[in-house]
Amino acid sequence: MKSMISLNCKSNLLLKSLNVFSKRSYNTLDAWSNIPEHIKVKQGRRLFLQNGHPLCSLRELLQQQFKEKPINIVAKESPAVSTITNFDSLGIPKTHVSRSKSDTYYVNKDTCLRTHTSAHQLEEFQNLAESKMSKKGFLITADVYRRDEVDASHYPIFHQMEGAYLWDRNDKGSMLRDLESVKLDNNLQKLVIDEATLENHDDLQEVYSSKETELASIHLKNSLTLTIHNLVLMTPDSGLDKSQVRYRWTYDSFPFTQPSFQLEILWKGAWLEILGCGVVRENILTHAGIQNHVGWAFGIGLERLAMILYGIPDIRLFWTTDDRFRQQFTPNNITTFQPYSKYPLCYKDISFWIDESFTANDFFEIIRDVCKDLVESVDLIDQYTTKAGKTSLCYRVNYRSMEKSLKNEDVDLLQDNLRKAMASSLNIQLR
Ligand code: DAH
Numbered sequence: 001m002k003s004m005i006s007l008n009c010k011s012n013l014l015l016k017s018l019n020v021f022s023k024r025s026y027n028t029l030d031a032w033s034n035i036p037e038h039i040k041v042k043q044g045r046r047l048f049l050q051n052g053h054p055l056c057s058l059r060e061l062l063q064q065q066f067k068e069k070p071i072n073i074v075a076k077e078s079p080a081v082s083t084i085t086n087f088d089s090l091g092i093p094k095t096h097v098s099r100s101k102s103d104t105y106y107v108n109k110d111t112c113l114r115t116h117t118s119a120h121q122l123e124e125f126q127n128l129a130e131s132k133m134s135k136k137g138f139l140i141t142a143d144v145y146r147r148d149e150v151d152a153s154h155y156p157i158f159h160q161m162e163g164a165y166l167w168d169r170n171d172k173g174s175m176l177r178d179l180e181s182v183k184l185d186n187n188l189q190k191l192v193i194d195e196a197t198l199e200n201h202d203d204l205q206e207v208y209s210s211k212e213t214e215l216a217s218i219h220l221k222n223s224l225t226l227t228i229h230n231l232v233l234m235t236p237d238s239g240l241d242k243s244q245v246r247y248r249w250t251y252d253s254f255p256f257t258q259p260s261f262q263l264e265i266l267w268k269g270a271w272l273e274i275l276g277c278g279v280v281r282e283n284i285l286t287h288a289g290i291q292n293h294v295g296w297a298f299g300i301g302l303e304r305l306a307m308i309l310y311g312i313p314d315i316r317l318f319w320t321t322d323d324r325f326r327q328q329f330t331p332n333n334i335t336t337f338q339p340y341s342k343y344p345l346c347y348k349d350i351s352f353w354i355d356e357s358f359t360a361n362d363f364f365e366i367i368r369d370v371c372k373d374l375v376e377s378v379d380l381i382d383q384y385t386t387k388a389g390k391t392s393l394c395y396r397v398n399y400r401s402m403e404k405s406l407k408n409e410d411v412d413l414l415q416d417n418l419r420k421a422m423a424s425s426l427n428i429q430l431r
Helices: 012-027 037-042 054-065 117-130 172-181 210-234 282-287 302-310 315-319 360-374 408-425
Strands: 071-075 080-082 106-108 111-113 137-145 157-168 192-194 246-254 257-267 270-280 293-301 346-354 375-385 391-399
Touching (some): 037 360, 054 137, 054 157, 054 210, 054 302, 071 117, 117 282, 117 293, 157 172, 210 246, 210 257, 210 270, 210 302, 246 270, 270 302, 282 293, 302 315, 360 375, 360 391, 391 408
Parallel strands (some): 071 137, 192 246
Antiparallel strands (some): 080 111, 106 111, 246 257, 257 270, 346 391, 375 391
16 A cells, blocks of 8 residues: 555544543444454453463464564453554554455444454554663564454454564664674575565655665564574474475555565465565654654464464364364474364355345354354355346355264254344345
């Protein structure tokens, strides 16, 4: 996104009062409220703090990578934040699709469940300012929430880690020293493809010199390449030829960083996105009370990285209470997931007429509520519109438990309940 950030909040004082407001209004429901039961029952599991859980180990291992840096390490509790915190404080435009009710869980019009850990950037930058910059950055871990499709890599609750690191612009020496400490050796350098060097980038933040932006970007890319590579080196040798692993930096765009980058990893022959990052917009820093600093921020999805490093094939496994999953893992180690069994798949199709109010995410929410974690994926397999303009959709619902074989009658009952729930809560006509 190239547009300049437009912050609605004019002062830290205003922001603080809004944070309090978001907690107070948690019980006030309105036409925006859309948090379903399946979210309420899982909220508070805090998988990333459960010793031995792969998400907890990954958080620890990532934190260890930053242990030389003077930073605050934070775990966030309540996921309910004001929309100002989640969107406006980061310059996310009012019209951005991520604000829609079909993409985000709302407590009410003014309060949502955070959709990313970036929601806490401003607050944590304020904490740095209040401590007179005795720390230079932070690492935040939290659960985040998004309404999304149903498949092996999407789950409505997942976890992110957000990091940031800053330098005083008057202290050029410290940036140069820090750069020395994240130099890549020749062997690692050969594994990195940088398609996002700044030579041809004509839209940098004007407040910073191009040298400052370049040095911050190099420090960012090197720090994150080293971090991820060190984790890759910790993975077991079986099944992976580490000499085939590559890292690729490309441009991205986020309203809160400029320039913005993405890191991809070539893993078992496929390029996979693993994180977004960039040079922090200077006006976010000044709003937080930090003057004359430059620095970077990144956000990384823990499930995605854990699925890669541990070879975990389905995101639902992170939530299982089956001992055969949990007992495979030891704290702060990366081992390859051993599938205990693959239970049979059973699919059922469902067809219905829709009107313009239909959004697929509303349908997926009902599936998650009715069928819990027993649906592996949902695919749109047919769609047509009649001459009269009526549209019909046909979805295939793929049922598979991760813990047992599902009986036919169990699946029939689930499908029946699903049909009933759809007919009563969506504007659709079942066929
Ligand atoms: N919040 C972004 C997301 O959820 C990730 C991200 C991108 C975080 C760039 C950052 C950043 O701090 O600088 O997709």
